[in-house]
Amino acid sequence: MLGNLTIRKRIMVILAAVYAISLVVAVTGGYFVLKQETTREAIEKTELFAAVMSANQLYMAQNIRPEILDRLPDLYFPEATVGIQMLVETAELIQQKYPEYIFRVVSPNPLNQTNLSDEFENRIIHDFSKLRYDNWEGFIEKNGKSFYATAIPIEARSGCIWCHSTPDAAHPEMVEEYGTESGYGYKIGDVVGARFIYVPTEKAMAQTMKKLGVSVLVLSVLFLIAFLLLDAFIVRSIVHPIEEITAIATDISKGHMEKEFKVRSNDEIKALADAFNRMKVSLVKAINIIKK
Numbered sequence: 001m002l003g004n005l006t007i008r009k010r011i012m013v014i015l016a017a018v019y020a021i022s023l024v025v026a027v028t029g030g031y032f033v034l035k036q037e038t039t040r041e042a043i044e045k046t047e048l049f050a051a052v053m054s055a056n057q058l059y060m061a062q063n064i065r066p067e068i069l070d071r072l073p074d075l076y077f078p079e080a081t082v083g084i085q086m087l088v089e090t091a092e093l094i095q096q097k098y099p100e101y102i103f104r105v106v107s108p109n110p111l112n113q114t115n116l117s118d119e120f121e122n123r124i125i126h127d128f129s130k131l132r133y134d135n136w137e138g139f140i141e142k143n144g145k146s147f148y149a150t151a152i153p154i155e156a157r158s159g160c161i162w163c164h165s166t167p168d169a170a171h172p173e174m175v176e177e178y179g180t181e182s183g184y185g186y187k188i189g190d191v192v193g194a195r196f197i198y199v200p201t202e203k204a205m206a207q208t209m210k211k212l213g214v215s216v217l218v219l220s221v222l223f224l225i226a227f228l229l230l231d232a233f234i235v236r237s238i239v240h241p242i243e244e245i246t247a248i249a250t251d252i253s254k255g256h257m258e259k260e261f262k263v264r265s266n267d268e269i270k271a272l273a274d275a276f277n278r279m280k281v282s283l284v285k286a287i288n289i290i291k292k
């Protein structure tokens with residue numbers, strides 16, 4: 001197929017094929033590398049978020065709650081004694097600045113109905129209680145958005161029971177606020193819920209696509225420059241000299257024996273022109289012999 005094309009077109013077709021292959025390699029390779037990068041970034045952010053929240057909870061458990069329970073045993077002050085309430089409320093403050101980051105402490109049997117687990121969260125909580133693994137992480141789609149999510153199970157311990165066993169055992173103020181229907185019946189050792197952190201990957205993916213776009217643009221510009229330079233070179237060094245040689249050969253074939261093959265370069269085409277000149281000299285000699 002290529003055999004029917006001019007040299008110039010043939011070289012351009014080959015270059016276009018190299019460009020297409022490079023583009024495919026750059027886009028698929030680049031996408032893979034950048035995707036890895038995005039994943040790593042999402043994991044790092046999630047881990048940092050989780051570590052900060054766990055540290056908050058630990059600080060309350062070690063420094064605030066024991067002191068409050070000791071000094072004011074009858075006081076119902078969940079802001080300083082309920083770790084989960086503190087986590088949820090801290091997360092709300094964080095979300096004011098980073099609305100896309102989602103932090104949830106959920107249960108299929110919650111006191112606060114906004115902490116009710118959804119279908120995906122129920123599945124993970126179910127797996128936590130059946131298979132007893134201690135964390136889950138992965139990519140998920142939620143409300144049409146993609147997130148990197150991590151989850152850890154929440155197990156009922158002896159310290160939870162006075163609020164989460166029966167409404168009678170719990171503080172009356174708590175029961176008044178949350179009702180008697182849901183959030184009770186905890187048994188020590190049960191997985192009663194899970195802490196989920198969702199970090200959006202969309203923003204990072206959009207950046208990935210932008211970076212990929214820039215790479216494609218740079219590659220295309222480089223190839224365009226290569227196309228133009230190579231084309232100019234082919235025309236100057238191959239096409240024009242061959243056209244000149246063809247014109248002179250045509251003239252000579254019509255009897256203009258005084259014409260000379262002339263080439264400015266000093267390459268294979270020059271060698272061809274020199275060979276034609278020698279052939280012409282031999283031809284002239286042969287014609288003269290025949291004439292005599």
Ligand code: HEC
Binds near residue numbers: 113
């Ligand atoms: C002083 C009472 C109290 C204690 C002790 C307590 N919780 Fe809670 N817990 C609450 C309250 C109140 C909420 C609702 C917080 C909110 O409104 O977001 C809650 C919320 C939760 C939630 C989120 C789902 C829901 O019910 O709204 C989970 C899960 C949970 N607690 C588990 C535990 C575990 C596990 C322990 C023991 C380690 C524990 N709680 C100890 C009062 C308590």
